[in-house]
Amino acid sequence: MSWAISTLAVGMVTLLLIQRKFYPCFWDDLMYYARVRRVGSMMMARMKRGVVTYLQCFELQARNIPEKAFIVFEEQTLTYRAVDARSNRFANALKSHCGLKHGDIVALLMNNEADFICVWFGLCKLGCEVAFLNFNIKSQSLRHCLHSCGAKALVIGSGKLRNATRRYSSSRALNTARGAYKPETDGPQPNLMNNFLFIFTSGTTGLPKAARISHIKAVMCMAFLRLCGARACDRVYLTLPLYHMSASLLCIGGCIELGATCVLKRKFSASQFWKDCVKYDITMFQYIGELCRYLVNQPKVLNFEVAHKVRLAAGSGLRADVWKEFLRRFGKIQIREAYGLTEASIGFVNYTDEIGPIGRLNLPFEFLKCDPHTYEPIRTDTGHCIKVSKGQAGLLVAPVMFTNPFLGYAGDKAMSERKLLRDVFKCGDVYFNTGDLMLQDHRNFVYFKDRIGDTFRWKGENVSTTEVSEVLGCLDLLLDVSVYGVTVPGYEGRAGMTAVVLKDGHGLDGERLYSHLLHTLPPYAWPCFLRVQVRLLLIRQSHDVLSMTVSWNCSYFPHHSLQVHRFVPFISFLKFFFFFPQIIFCYKSESVVL
Structure with missing residues (x-):
């Protein structure tokens, strides 16, 4: 009897050791699925x-x-x-x-x-x-x-x-409207979809x-x-x-x-x-x-x-x-x-x-191999997409089905269609394209790598580079505008950087630029950096652009100055830099590492 108990104990310990070595998340997975x-x-x-x-x-x-x-x-x-x-x-x-x-x-x-x-x-x-x-x-x-x-x-x-002329x-x-609301008895019943x-x-x-x-x-x-x-x-x-x-x-x-x-x-x-x-x-x-x-x-x-x-x-x-x-x-x-x-x-x-x-x-989800420059899924000769191996970054997609519906966007069917990938692994299947690069390791943990396309995340909000470009493009002093996100050490997401070309005969009017941003864009969408250039290079939207990093010692900047709600040039602190509230504008600066 004691021999059987000892054998059982040794077997249990062996199983636990094997589990910890080859499946360390077993109990976490079990509890989660429960x-x-x-x-x-x-x-x-x-x-x-x-x-x-x-x-x-x-x-x-x-x-x-x-x-x-x-x-x-x-x-x-x-x-x-x-x-x-x-x-x-x-x-x-x-x-x-x-x-x-x-x-x-x-x-x-x-x-x-x-x-x-x-x-x-x-x-x-x-x-x-x-x-x-x-x-x-x-x-x-x-x-x-x-x-x-x-x-x-x-x-x-x-x-x-505060700015309304009429208040109700x-x-x-x-x-005058107390009591329970009584819905129409013959109203349509809700449908989950x-x-x-x-x-x-x-x-x-x-x-x-x-x-x-x-x-x-x-x-x-x-x-x-x-x-x-x-x-x-x-x-x-x-x-x-x-x-x-x-x-x-x-x-x-x-x-x-x-x-x-x-x-x-x-x-x-x-x-x-x-x-x-x-x-x-x-x-x-x-x-x-x-x-x-x-x-x-x-x-x-x-x-x-x-x-x-x-x-x-x-x-x-x-x-x-x-x-x-x-x-x-x-x-x-x-x-x-x-x-x-x-x-x-x-x-x-x-x-x-x-x-x-x-x-x-x-x-259910998949990671697809995609072009390193365009981030479009790579397809085989048969027209189907290719899954990446574990340890490789891929484009996250998910099948569109009852438990994962995609109703699209209001007002524009073409915009909704652009988020869908068809005939991904077989004819007729439909997948939702998240636009996010992910990596799955050998232990089945998933890691976020990057967000691709024309948006970046800053201050907990998604910023559209196209929207910021169009808003700045309304200024008659700017000939050309390009907006993209750059990483800033110690900060989540990407900060907005704007490269602009001034029209002939126009200088950089900081007061006017700040006033325009103040009245047209939310603060989180304001560019953090401005580069004034003679001409804009044609930059493809690739990971090389997205991985640009701004590097300097931010302790040089007098933070109390950012409380002033106007354009303030701080030439005495750093040449060619301009400060707005919540904005640091770089003017022909070499501190941006490309």
Whole structure:
């Protein structure tokens, strides 16, 4: 008997050693796939009860846990019941005073606040399709967004009405429209493949594109926090803008799916972050890479950095060096780095403690071999694409199917078609082209390598090089303009660099250039660097261009000077450099390493 027990023990130890050597992520994979199965079972159970859409999931929680805190904003706490009641009042007011009805498209331009969610849900109860507008966009981009999505009405938050000539008293409308909203009994039933809302992404043709988000995509996003390990008892800290999918669908939707509480902030503050975490008993927060870097660069606040209860953080864009420093300084917080797209349902989650990857194998996807200059997929003589081997960077694509739908962009079928690859591996198949270069290693970890095409990411936002070029091209002093992203050591994403040729007889008018940018582009899209040249070289959009790096010691720059809202030449500090607020312009500078 003792011999059998000893043999069994030796066998178990041997199996564990083999597992740790050849399959070290076995237990992580097992636990993650168990969560996936549970999420799928819960979703199917809800659907059998008629709970199909994002809004219906919220209404279910409002019935099940009515008195639980849902949104905490500043000194205001709204329960699930309170948000449901307030969204009813918005629905009644918008129907009676604005005549909105099922099928209407309504644009929403609001800062982060509790009423963003109440207005959104109120419009959903009317059957309207909501278009989230980036509150940073201005002028031509704003007009384009309203036109491209076909908005019938625009709801503007009070914080955006400073320049409005007429103000409508929403409080009077709400007070006269109390009570539950009663939908039409004969209204069309929701279809999972129908459009739910519009979220704008950067456009390759110069202006933002209105991506259609289906009901099934929105419902699938609601599982994100649970897949990351969040629980119903968590209090989730959200500082990201609600017009982004990450905040509105992944975080708010994730809290609804769990029945958790979201502590919403108007905007991110690095100096206030840990104080808020202690004040509101935060156990989880959502991040972008820049947010974590700002926290690491802040002076230490030991009382708050040690006293917090944060155990989990989920987001995207976190660099490995910042990741390591964040864990070293702020304690054992589980980081769940992820990757996802607004337009499609493909995504990854790094559910292990491995630092660096964006995820592991889950949803169907492929990495394609592509041309190093054009980044177009390379095809064989039969017309089909070629998969790359593990350890090689390739273009990430995903099959278009029921669980990964692509509804395209509003207003332009040709633009939607350009995101699709056909006859990839066999005749008739269709794949969504993410435009991102990825690498899968021998352990099945996936790493983000680069974003190709006419966009780059800066300050947590996607910037369209074409849009910036067209805006600058409107200035009569510029003959030619070229915009591209460059890496800056110590910063996530790419900073915008603009190369320009001045027209004969014109000099560089910094005051005018700054004023033009101020009134036409959001701050994150302003070029960080300007190169004035005699002529522009014809540069192909290749990885060589994307890998340009700006190098110098930034401690030379007087940061307090960037608070001045005007053009300021600092010739005394560095010859040929000009400073704008948040902009460093290089004038015929040799400090740019090409």
